[in-house]
Amino acid sequence: MAVSRPSLDEFFLTHADYVWRSLLHLGVREADLQDQVHEVFLIACRLYETWDGEHSRGWLFAIARRCASSYRRRGHRRHEFSADPLPETGIEADPAVRIDAERLDRALAALDEDKRTVFVMFEIEEMTMREIAEAVGCQVATAYARLYAARRELARVLSEER
Amino acid sequence: MKQDDTDPRRIVDDGDSELAKLVRASRARRLSSRATAQMVQRLAATSAYAAAASAATTRAGLLGRLGPAKVGVIALIGLGAAVFGWETRRSVEQLPTPTHEAEGITPHAPSSPASSPAPPPSQVTTAGETSSIPVEALPSSVTSAATAKQPARAVALRPSSAASTSARSAPTRDSEFALIRRAQDALASDPSQTLALVEEHMRAFPEGELVQEREVTAVEALARLGRMTEAKARAAAFRARYPRTPYGARIERALGESGAPDGPSTIAH
Numbered sequence: 001m002a003v004s005r006p007s008l009d010e011f012f013l014t015h016a017d018y019v020w021r022s023l024l025h026l027g028v029r030e031a032d033l034q035d036q037v038h039e040v041f042l043i044a045c046r047l048y049e050t051w052d053g054e055h056s057r058g059w060l061f062a063i064a065r066r067c068a069s070s071y072r073r074r075g076h077r078r079h080e081f082s083a084d085p086l087p088e089t090g091i092e093a094d095p096a097v098r099i100d101a102e103r104l105d106r107a108l109a110a111l112d113e114d115k116r117t118v119f120v121m122f123e124i125e126e127m128t129m130r131e132i133a134e135a136v137g138c139q140v141a142t143a144y145a146r147l148y149a150a151r152r153e154l155a156r157v158l159s160e161e162r
Numbered sequence: 163m164k165q166d167d168t169d170p171r172r173i174v175d176d177g178d179s180e181l182a183k184l185v186r187a188s189r190a191r192r193l194s195s196r197a198t199a200q201m202v203q204r205l206a207a208t209s210a211y212a213a214a215a216s217a218a219t220t221r222a223g224l225l226g227r228l229g230p231a232k233v234g235v236i237a238l239i240g241l242g243a244a245v246f247g248w249e250t251r252r253s254v255e256q257l258p259t260p261t262h263e264a265e266g267i268t269p270h271a272p273s274s275p276a277s278s279p280a281p282p283p284s285q286v287t288t289a290g291e292t293s294s295i296p297v298e299a300l301p302s303s304v305t306s307a308a309t310a311k312q313p314a315r316a317v318a319l320r321p322s323s324a325a326s327t328s329a330r331s332a333p334t335r336d337s338e339f340a341l342i343r344r345a346q347d348a349l350a351s352d353p354s355q356t357l358a359l360v361e362e363h364m365r366a367f368p369e370g371e372l373v374q375e376r377e378v379t380a381v382e383a384l385a386r387l388g389r390m391t392e393a394k395a396r397a398a399a400f401r402a403r404y405p406r407t408p409y410g411a412r413i414e415r416a417l418g419e420s421g422a423p424d425g426p427s428t429i430a431h
Contacts, residue, residue, distance in 0.1 A: 017192040034201060041205055046339045050346055052412055100187030124188045129169050154181055
């Protein structure tokens, strides 16, 4: 089978930030993000040979979504047993950028997951609408509808905030 | 940036609204190089463990044939080395001096990645003894001789506490992965065996993590055996249960339903 796949190291370094941000927007707590990124790539690595090599971000997103949903089901048990201080969050951005990004996170949290996902993939991750529709498993027209609805809702949430 | 002609303009390209500013900030947010380095290390360590477990149960020996699975494993272990090159690149871009001592990561050398991997001798010797996978058995052809040395170091380093937390749940999950991998490995040579392994997975992991992968594999095996009615029925049930599956294209290819947009179809003939 002629499949072209990048080497795994290249794959990880290319997509680590994307997976991290995706998980963040899928509701994984900041303190748990690194663990969850680890989970996603662990699964991705093990499925790597079976992956058809196409649409890497959509494929990773599907894995991330499954991880995030099982993470949410589990709750945050892990921390009850942990005597360690919370790990440093590992975010690299200057404080002003962080404040803005976190403000958007809070506004995004008010959206349902479908809209939030399309908005994040299109506006932040700069994926095409076609890629997005494929990744989330909806029609392109539906993705458009979600994007526009998300924009409207976000604008409203932000204006109410002030 | 990717943009289809038909896509709408993105918010950041459309003026300086407040939302555009926040989106820009979100785009700029990324993992710190230190965090990424830690994760690369963790991943290499955990995966080496899983690979070794899987190799023990499924393969006669690492020196046998150089199957695709092994290439993946080796490439993954190469992550340990890749982080050096990556560290160097990224720190040149933006980070003055990351402090890695606490994590046991050797600070990157200022020289080029090719010449820098020179871990302290003590680490190298420990690596040879404690690595869970026979690194010397791995061909060094994946990247370079330096790559073959680095992974040993990464594997030998003590995993973080978080890593050991996840390692606790590893055995069951590893056996699930190993089972599915065996099923997939058998696909080309012995699809009946694949089906037997699929059955085994259904019994052992009815609610496992890899149910989707199992079902796709089952459809592929049935199709290879020419049992198309069963393959289609199983595919239909699968699609009904997982309408958003990432494996839609693979199912279609297995059933010969689509012209497989790219890549030769292995079952075309």
